[in-house]
Amino acid sequence: MASGTFEGMTRQTITTGGGNAVEVRGLVKHFGAVKAVDGVDLDVREGTVLGVLGPNGAGKTTLVRCLSTLLVPDAGRAVVAGCDVVRQPRALRRRIGLTGQYASVDEKLSGWENLYMIGRLLDLSRKEARSRADAMLERFSLTEAAGRPAGKYSGGMRRRLDLAASMIGRPAVLYLDEPTTGLDPRTRNEVWDEVRRMVRDGATVLLTTQYMEEAEQLADELAVIDRGRVIAEGRVEELKAKVGGRTLQVRPADAGELDRMVGALAQAGLDGIAGATADHDGGVVNVPIVSDEQLTAVVGLLGARGFALAGISTHLPSLDEVFLAITGQKTSEAADADRAVETENEEYAGVSA
């Protein structure tokens, strides 16, 4: 690497011309018979977050490794922050940051030493490496723990140190490979806040995740990948809309009326309205609808039958439902939740029998 390039460096803004910080075309990486990445096309607009969503083994980490020069793709082309990943690996490495799925910090070194070392590896001067290490520790609320060995950090602290490490060189493009897997909800929220802040500061982010909620929280655009291929892409709302209908939720003023409302809807046999269900925990009736006319018909009927309504709302399908509709497979999260519900029902059946 050429030295001295980091003195007073500001964020790189080199783009590929079309305003994309990342452009991937026909990228392929096979491991023997395993088609880990099997012809992927992706664009990430500068200053935005692309969520790459996929189940275990979909090829997310392999994709990130190809885009960060850790693996050489078998075929295809990728340009990141203006650099071809195969032809300009050294220049590219100075413009990207990577937070891997597996923590990359040295456990024996302190948090500060880890960051200083990474700064030096990135060719920062001693002075610059010191000030970047201090600044990043401060930013990720690790200043107090700066002198302790990273091996003694909690999971959340290590993840924050990892994020800090990926930010040392002020990267134009950041890869976050499942940045919150295994974190508790509070720490997950902290990481989300940091990602939002990085984007506000101008970074472009490619984020892989298995969590629908994470994608929904952070991503501007989504690419759903499965078995090495992009199977759907678009804005979160677009993907949800693709799956079809909405759910109308009607909340009666008296929660005791839920079953009577479901009965009234079933009896009325409104055009295209079927399968209304009562959600007793939520205190609402859920009605699948496909049009505004149906919404009006349902609310009109309930009013005509004398039900007092406290609220109505409509919801697009959740990303879990989107994934199921696209891949025919549930995500591991949703499958776990189903198993939990089944167990609960079995217990309930046991009690009532």
Ligand SMILES: Nc1ncnc2c1ncn2[C@@H]1O[C@H](COP(=O)(O)OP(=O)(O)OP(=O)(O)O)[C@@H](O)[C@H]1O
């Ligand atoms: N170095 C390797 N050698 C052989 N096979 C590999 C290698 N790396 C990944 N694979 C295989 O490639 C496929 C994609 O793996 P990858 O790690 O990219 O998936 P992933 O989407 O990151 O999954 P996860 O959500 O579990 O992290 C898997 O079948 C995996 O076993």
Ligand SMILES: [Mg+2]
């Ligand atoms: Mg992975």
